[in-house]
Amino acid sequence: MNHQHQHVHHHAMKEHTADISNWKLAFSATVHCLIGCGLGEVLGMVIGTWLHMSNTDTMILAIILGFVLGFAFGMIPLLRAGFSLRQAFRQVLIAEGLSIAVMETVEVLVQVYTPGVMDAHLHEWVFWKGMLLGLLAGFIAAYPVNYLFIRKGVRHLH
Numbered sequence: 001m002n003h004q005h006q007h008v009h010h011h012a013m014k015e016h017t018a019d020i021s022n023w024k025l026a027f028s029a030t031v032h033c034l035i036g037c038g039l040g041e042v043l044g045m046v047i048g049t050w051l052h053m054s055n056t057d058t059m060i061l062a063i064i065l066g067f068v069l070g071f072a073f074g075m076i077p078l079l080r081a082g083f084s085l086r087q088a089f090r091q092v093l094i095a096e097g098l099s100i101a102v103m104e105t106v107e108v109l110v111q112v113y114t115p116g117v118m119d120a121h122l123h124e125w126v127f128w129k130g131m132l133l134g135l136l137a138g139f140i141a142a143y144p145v146n147y148l149f150i151r152k153g154v155r156h157l158h
Helices: 003-050 055-080 085-113 125-151
Strands: none
Touching (some): 003 055, 085 125
16 A cells, blocks of 8 residues: 555545534434424423413513523523623624524424424323424434534534
8 A cells, every 4th residue: 555545545534533522413403493492482482381471472482582592502501611691692602503593493394394292282292293294304404504504613622
């Protein structure tokens, strides 16, 4: 094997390893996003359903809480690392804002279009099935967004 072939082979292995690392980091970032957005989404749906709010008002509450908790969960490790509140908010807005928006949008669409979910009560399986399907679909939709951001150098710092 000549030197140039070894160099190309080494470079390809290095890129492959970096790509695997990026996929793992994207998975971690998406799980992190899912926890914050998911908790907010579920909390909003539970509160809205419990208070007998309209479907529209319940969805608005769930989306707002999804964004708030998504941002909060993204900011916590940055604040612990010494970022100011403004720096942490800016970093989360840049690195995770689109991911949160994609996840929330897909979650809501799946919940709205899954038969029976919008008319279900908290004690009914269809309510929780809709929540689970929405969270799963949101994760699947946000994962490539996180991967592309990470690959482009917009790093998640947690």
